[in-house]
Amino acid sequence: MTVKQISVFLENKPGQLAEFTKLLKKNDIDMRALSLADAEDFGILRLIVDDSYKTACILKDAGYVFSITPVLAIELSDKPGSLAHVLDILGENDVNLEYTYAFLTRKKDRAYMIFRVPDNEKAIQVLNKSGIQPICQSELGELFE
Numbered sequence: 001m002t003v004k005q006i007s008v009f010l011e012n013k014p015g016q017l018a019e020f021t022k023l024l025k026k027n028d029i030d031m032r033a034l035s036l037a038d039a040e041d042f043g044i045l046r047l048i049v050d051d052s053y054k055t056a057c058i059l060k061d062a063g064y065v066f067s068i069t070p071v072l073a074i075e076l077s078d079k080p081g082s083l084a085h086v087l088d089i090l091g092e093n094d095v096n097l098e099y100t101y102a103f104l105t106r107k108k109d110r111a112y113m114i115f116r117v118p119d120n121e122k123a124i125q126v127l128n129k130s131g132i133q134p135i136c137q138s139e140l141g142e143l144f145e
Contacts, residue, residue, distance in 0.1 A: 001124050001134040002070035004052040005114065008045040009065045012038050020045065020064075027058045032140060033103030033114055048073070048103065048114065050141060072115040072123060073135040082111065086132065093126040095119070105143040112143070 010016045017036065024031065033048040049055045052068060059066050076082040090097060098116040105112060112135075117123045124134055135143070 001072070001136045002120055003048055003073045003114075003135065003137045003140050005069045005071045005116070006047055006049065006052060006055055006059070007067050007069060008047070008059065010043045010045050012041055012043050016043070017045070023058065023062055024049070024055070027054070029055050029058065032143075033101065033112075035099075035101035035114075037099075046101070046114075048140070052137070069116065070120055072117065072120060072127075073140060074113050074115060074127070074132060075135060076111045076113060078109050078111040083113065086113070086127070089126060089130045089132070090115075090117070090123060093122075095123045095126055107143060 008020065010020060021031075030050040031047050032050060035046040037044045037046075048071075056066070056068060074086060076086065087097070095117055098118065100113055100115050103112050103114065115123070127134060
């Protein structure tokens, strides 16, 4: 029950993100979620897309350095405390959170988070015991219809 995140290394200079997004547009790739972390010389662009295989092929052909990582996608109630509840469950069960970012869909009153954890299987088991079912890659597309 994971989704595929593509992490792309971009030079930290003006226009790099614009150039990257134009490549996606040219190839009809739809971004579902995006997070950008920067360092002095480069940035790490993390994204969830509608077609990770097609995107990987396009990025390879264009010469980008990237990796694909399985991450958790979680649906939450869009109300105060929902994220704190999930974070409590993970923390109480010794599941460390490496990073997280949010994304939106067309579903009203729902929020969505991406979680990167060291052990996806453990996190999935912990969340399932608490009634939280992570979203799989095939279900992700349905959220945007």
